[in-house]
């Protein structure tokens with residue numbers, strides 16, 4: 187089971203994000219945005235609880251607002267579901283109906299706009315839906331629960347609202363496009379709110395059941411019980427054919443975990459090494475970049491080729507499509523797991539974490555785009571920020587314009603730009619041999635205002651942390667005895 191915070195409004199753009207699968211896996215959100223690729227839950231925009239701060243909020247300033255913090259936290263619990271054959275068919279029917287309602291409403295709006303007629307309102311579309319159920323062409327809409335259909339309409343309205351808000355500048359972040367038609371081959375979802383009358387039963391031992399109107403009792407995997415009654419449940423069928431149920435739970439704010447040990451970390455992210463970290467106690471480390479996508483690229487290409495060779499509309503095409511989606515899911519999940527672990531370790535072991543503000547969107551327009559997306563810096567940052575709020579650590583983000591890779595951390599002299607392939611350089615002023623990444627990480631820490639903490643550990647600690655060749659403490663060469671066997 188995956189627990190994630192619901193950041194209302196931030197997710198709202200996702201309603202029309204029907205990116206092709208090959209883009210989904212590497213989709214990286216730009217700076218200042220918080221939507222993650224796998225958790226694109228379009229249903230979230232309908233939960234409108236003002237001033238609700240997620241447990242893992244990425245807005246630390248809100249955390250200090252005790253008034254809103256005490257109000258409780260909306261959290262999303264997502265679990266893998268295992269519908270039976272009959273339920274599978276019933277869900278297909280439901281997903282189909284939701285999709286048709288969404289597409290019909292979108293078409294109605296668009297044709298009205300093109301013809302210069304007034305745009306149909308929410309109430310008019312809802313009335314049209316009721317009327318459609320009485321017509322022979324859409325009579326099957328009456329066979330499924332009506333709540334998910336109404337939620338589909340609500341999603342469309344939210345999508346339009348986001349589009350207009352983004353257009354007028356009311357909505358921050360990446361520009362949101364106009365809603366697009368939903369497709370059968372993409373991810374499907376249907377949301378049940380409380381008035382649909384769904385029920386949750388968790389007998390324990392990892393099993394959970396959710397009773398859905400006109401679907402039945404669907405089993406899901408529950409690794410921990412829901413902390414409270416969910417306000418909504420969304421059934422999702424991913425492009426790879428897997429089912430999930432996603433609950434929105436309003437739970438009390440978590441108790442703040444005791445502060446981490448008094449250590450500070452400066453983090454520099456990169457492509458050669460995913461993260462280069464220096465600590466104010468004089469230690470440092472480099473976290474390898476596993477290049478998840480790169481390592482699986484051949485397999486992905488093979489799956490994609492097989493898909494493109496299948497006949498349109500065939501069963502084999504469906505199978506091949508699911509294989510492509512599954513391959514992407516694996517890449518995505520491995521990457522996310524790695525990020526979660528690294529972020530958790532950072533905030534648990536440090537009281538303060540200094541990060542560099544990066545323009546991922548800018549870098550993603552360069553030749554390094556694929557690698558930049560694959561590294562997933564924005565997700566890593568978001569996870570660090572979310573977890574820091576929960577573990578009582580402070581995250582300092584420094585400006586992206588800070589010349590961290592140009593300044594010598596030892597003497598502070600700015601040495602000018604360095605091409606990316608320069609991993610080690612010599613300071614022209616003090617002669618210190620600097621490691622590009624370690625030096626940058628020290629500069630990140632200094633720029634974050636953690637200077638005293640670094641200096642408190644002794645004047646030379648900066649030089650030791652930043653230099654390419656730290657005081658060598660390698661064990662003396664072991665001379666093996668002559669007749670050593672095996």
Ligand SMILES: [Zn+2]
Nearest residue numbers: 594597613616
């Ligand atoms: Zn220097």
